[in-house]
Amino acid sequence: MLRTGNYLHSPAPNGGNSPDYNESGVISAANGVLFDGTSAYAGWMGSATSQSTVNVVIDLLKDYPLSEIRVVLNSPNQYWGFKDITVKYRPESATGYYIAARHVRTGSALNYSVAVPMSDKMARFIVLNIRRTQAYQHIPLTEVELVRGTGISNLIPGPALTAEQLQAELKKEALLADRFGQWMNEDWPGKVTTEAQLRQEYAAEAAALANVSLDPALYDPYGGIKSLGKQAATGYFRLQTINGKWWFITPDGYPFIVKGIDSTSLWEPGYKTPILKPDGTLKKIFEELPDRTVYAPSYTRDANGEYVSFVVANVMKKYGSDYESKWEEITKKRLIQWGFNTFSKWTKPRNFTFPYIQSLQDPSNLRRILWSYDMFDPQSGPIIENALKAQLQNTRYSKWLIGYTYDNEAGWNAEIVKEVLTYSSTSPAKSAFVDFVAQRYNGSLASANQALGTNAASFDALKNTRIDIAKVPTAIVSDYIRLASRTYHSMIRDIMKKYDPNHLFLGTSIVPTWRTSLEWDQAAMPFVDAFSVDVYSRDASWISRYEAFGKPLLNLEHSFGSSERGLSYINVGTRTTSVRERGLAYQAFAESQAAHPLFVGSGWYSYYDQPVTGRPDGESYNTGLVNQQDQPYKEMVDIMKTTHATLEKVHQSGLASP
Template sequence: MFTAAAKIDVRAMVVESGGERVSAAPLVVRNQTGKIVLALPKSAAGYRWHEDDYLIIDCEAQQNSKANVKYEFKIGDKLFTLGYYLVPKRRVKMAIQLVELASRRWFLQTRPGAMKGHVSGSPTHIDKVDEVRITLEKGREPQSFTLYDAYLSRELPDFTVKGEPMVDQFGQWKDMDWAGKVKDEAAMVGFLRAEYDRALRDHDYPGDEFSRYGGWTKKRFEARGFFYKLHDGRRWWLVDPDGCAFFSNGVCYGSRMGVHGFVDGMEDLFDFLPPKDDPVFKDAWTTADQIPEFVKRNGAEAGKGRYMFNFARANMIRAFGDKWWDAWVTINAARLKRWGFNTISVCVNNYFDERAEDYLKKAGVPFTWTLKCFPKTREMVFRDFPDVFSPEYAMLCQDFAQQIVAFKDNPYFIGYFINNEPEWLVQWTTNPAEQLLRKGPECVSKGVLVEFMKGAYAGNIAALNAAWATAFGSFDELAAPYAGVDELNAAARADLRKFRARMIEEYVRVPTSALKAVCPNALNLGMRYASVTENDFAGDTLFDMFSSNGYRRSVVPLLELVARCTTMPLVVGEWHYGGSDYGLLDNALVNATTQTERGKACANYLQMAMAAPNCVGVHYFEFNDQPLLGRFDGECMQHGLIDVCNQPHTACVEAMKAVNAKMYQYANGDIAAVETPWEFAQRF
């Protein structure tokens, strides 16, 4: 346990902005007018902070949305942040180990009461920190922030969250009301059974211009029996197996049977949780070690015994009993086609019992597959960037490519995303080439970097020293660990940017070669970057198309950036808008004020993307709303096309459906895309 010397006196904290102090111990700040900022002197604990310490706070945020709480570390004029979204209106603990300042990952492990957590900043150390602050971003209807305790410890606290229930029997938020909220089980069951009956008779694409794959029968090219890309002189197209022009209008996780959410350590907050061995609701339970994405980020041991419940499945079980899975596929595959979506995107088995491949066979909708477990070498360069020039990386990529063997003869298989939001690129201020310089000769890529610099300066170490303002005796000295080169001067940074591009080319080339050898006809859809700048297109021509997520008010700037920087067509791997009038703790990454305005925003995005000559697809994220208290990584956003009770967000869906019905007229230039104003809302 922590010692008295490690306790931090909350009375010594200064409220720099955002509200008024009304109590000293506990520290209470009310009437939040903006981001609350509490200054926390490092000397307050009375001893030297250590990277093995957890900085722990015991707090409560009174507001009607998730609480965005962060530790901000000032290092000169730079800022490093570690933080979580916390469950509001309940007393919770947030604990983050100071070793996270090394920035070795992007996602923090989810804890009870502490939902999605992030690491943001270039690598540093607690000894370099000048000032520490605790901050709370302004949320929806903010009231107050209470800090009961703050301390440093080498041990984690008890994270159990106590209090009155927040989640009703259907998985909805008890404290908020909205149009369409389910309040009666019989009414919900009746609706779902009616949706099932409708799906049996109404399950086709809109109109008679759509092929069986969702392509456009009025524009035809060579039929090859598989999807391929083609430029017709005016724009890029995909072509479906029957030779019809195809625009990939997709829904991410369209095959997902609801979303599991954490209940571990928060059991008090639920009205309804059946016994874990309940024979009726057994399919709604899982543990975090059964979710590959959780295991990838945290390890299997961290997920054992951490229970999760899927209210969307439970609601289907209430309506269909043990036939719930078939009913879900029937209802939602029909909806996707009826609404004009022709691609199920991502399609990974993020739950071991998800049965994504069975869903795809039954649904008969074209799909993309996102590969899992991107190769990690023994020596990693930065976060998830591997030792790309090593023989080990090449060997791992050969094994990695075997994931798609099962799909190579499936005509509905459009192609694959090699990766999903690589964490090294999220921290765009950190250059992997500079991090490579910090490595020793055990990292094979380090030797390639030294040879690159030797070639750049024609073997003249004096020339490199003159450019970098260094004093190396020979290029061999670069083989030893060397830090801070990107801080030397502009010439050093420019050299490292050049080698960064070389590293990314190899990062792309090796798995791309292995995948094409295994499945030559499937389209390589790229790395599915979280976002891109003009500096992030190295290796682009090795893909069949370039992919980036596009969470923006308008898709146009992304379309224009990609058109400037590459000749490859673009597929937008993820995009969405949320509505701010619906009962979840988070709206979305980009938001409208209401579901109606959300529909306008979505219709705009779709039109502009469909009309762009360099765009061949947009994949909406995602089909389901997320759980009220967070999925495996704590995300709890209102961005789905359906809610936890399997009800469509009608105003939004109908607006998208109207555009989708004219998708190919927009793509062919028969109808001009026009952006319509819509009411933007801040994220809370």
């Protein structure tokens, strides 16, 4: 066992034992807790502002052949733990790091260790990147055990690194992706190794899907279920209750449940990955990037940098000339075979017809309040109308359009009100609050001051007074949120109906437990045709929050993922351990939602996985029906196909599979 060299924590531990506790400089392996063979540990306490990843860099002072690296992470209680750990190494002669392993924590045991085989690879430097599951989780690091392997150590090493130099080690990159955008540090059956393999897979799948189409004996052109009986046909999608259950009705008059897929476009921005570092130089995480001339469409650039989409490059390699139309043909047949019937959110393919929901985004020049904006601003309506007018007019007569959502995951709660109350009279939202309070107290300034804990000389002065939300009665905060919601949703509805009276307003894709409130959601109900949410969970009980309102409900973003092939899951509630379990989790969740009489559909996020090297915001989740090499997760989509075939019966009966 090697107990030599120095190490450095980043950030410094703010928990655990000395001498590592609060130490931001170099620690000797002879003195520190990580190599002492005891239960002493370094700890990083979670908080609202804690870093998502903690790092440790070890300098062994010279190259050693290593047989194994064992990392011990023993938790004092259930509030400690970690999501995953990446172990990297480099010999002194290398300029970048290699990934030895990326391990995702399993189970709930407090005492935990990770063994990483090294097979006598040479290493002088070792880096540990340990990620939290969520911000408040505490991270322990008890011991790092380095088992020396067989081989000759470097006899003429360079000097020991300083703290500044060790910090610089943490900025050095490791190779992550091969020339197809796949995780380099793991092999699996079917991993793409040649372009010929991609072309062979296309030929085989095209033959298998040759006869796939909607059966006109069972479905109308939009996917409506003929066996459920024909209703009134209006030429557009609409909503109707049948025997106490809500349904969409297709333009031809047949019942329909949204079985949707999100972000289906080949050109979806979330499938690209940045290729430049902040200084403008090329990242050294790619084995090989696509040829810039041959695969020029896979490259894009904006004010923040340059990107490559391995999805686009791989599709070009796989389908050859006229790649987009061939890809669209295969994609449509896949979705039909798997039982999907709607493009439910975000982007969609450019050239084939399929029922879809249009996501309308709020303009960037609105007056912002935290994550939302000021709907009391007299300019908000004209700005939004100007931004949406052409979009609404262009789709007004589309029979394939189900309806619109507007904005995304941006309701109001007490945090927004707290912010508004700090503003002056230049804020329309603050003025609206004071006007609302004045009306509530019939113009009595004394009553308003007493209720708000203020001492303003006039209502105009009150508009320029910072108000402490802790002193404001809860009922006033709640009713003000309802007023804001009514103002917002009525404005959006009126703009939509002015330019497109034919299609449905399907809400604003709210996350029930984040950046909204029940008051906001409740006040929206009279103005929407259906209420949409984004819920990443296995638990369909979110529906109970809205049962009393009686509106049709949609869940337009959800998925399940596993930590394989360099990707991860979105949250603990959506974590699975295999491709098959992803499918089974979908089946259980889809059926439990569909069994409710208010539920009219959902959208799986997303068609492709995110890139292993991270999309522009850093996310790298296993969310796809298909990987970035255009290979379907067959075991999962087969289960989805079975699920979709009976989902209408589940909705009719109110009973999910046992």
